[in-house]
Amino acid sequence: MPRPPGRRIPARSSDEPLAWILFALMVLALYGAFLFAERERVMGDIQRIFYVHLPLAWVGFVAFGHACWASIRYLATGRREWDVVSASAAEVGVLFATLVIITGSLWARPVWGTWWTWDPQLTTYLILWFIYVGYLVLRAAAGDDPRQARVAAVFAIVGFADVPLVWLSARYLRALSPVIFTSHSLGLAPSMAWALAAGLAAWSLFYVVLVRVRIRLGLVEAVVARAADGREAAP
């Protein structure tokens, strides 16, 4: 009997090899951050926070971009699955953004002498965090109402406009955070660049694994909610 059209929910069997690769990459990232990367001359060992702080920030941006893209797809197609994808990506993005703010504060205290400063980059990043926390609150309040879910989707799309502002504020405004990547150079010693690359790979894969699990949970929740309401699941 032919199967109806549609894509398969990511199955558990494909998560196991991914989890093992992730474990190996995480060990490599920790080795790179604590043992392989050379000690920074000015800041000392505290600079090693960078190897988790920057990858988390990168993955946070990717997650918010993913939420924005899924929201656009939801508005275009009206399929609730895209809404689940958007909420899942935003949830994981908020987790990572929260960790970026915490690790940033713990790095700033010994280096800048303060937990927080209203630097343009930090301020725009905090606004981004509030935008996506607001989106998650809106999405949770919307429940099964497609109209409110569409409003939340618009919020996720508009909110993504803050991501380039965070990126550009470090370059063109008086930001305290150093600019690492420029068109001319990487701005890092080779051992530091390798440790950063391992961190970026590990946390990017962690995002893929986490968001797959979260999307699957969201989709199953939606099916169970429909079944509990006595409605037929959409083919």
Added chain:
Amino acid sequence: MTYLFWAFAAVWAGVFLYLYGLVRRSRLLEQQVEDLVRQRGPAGGGTGASAGEAPGAEERVGAPRP
């Protein structure tokens, strides 16, 4: 070194707290599925599978990939 320790500890604590939340939600969902199956009975059209497997693993529901 204290700040470095707390930064990495905070990251892993945050990650594990989130994973714990997902596990709790998953268990709640399994409980809901079991309740639905029990309410409908064996011939009631329930899937009879746990939250991690059904309808997610095999059923096609038009799910977009992440």
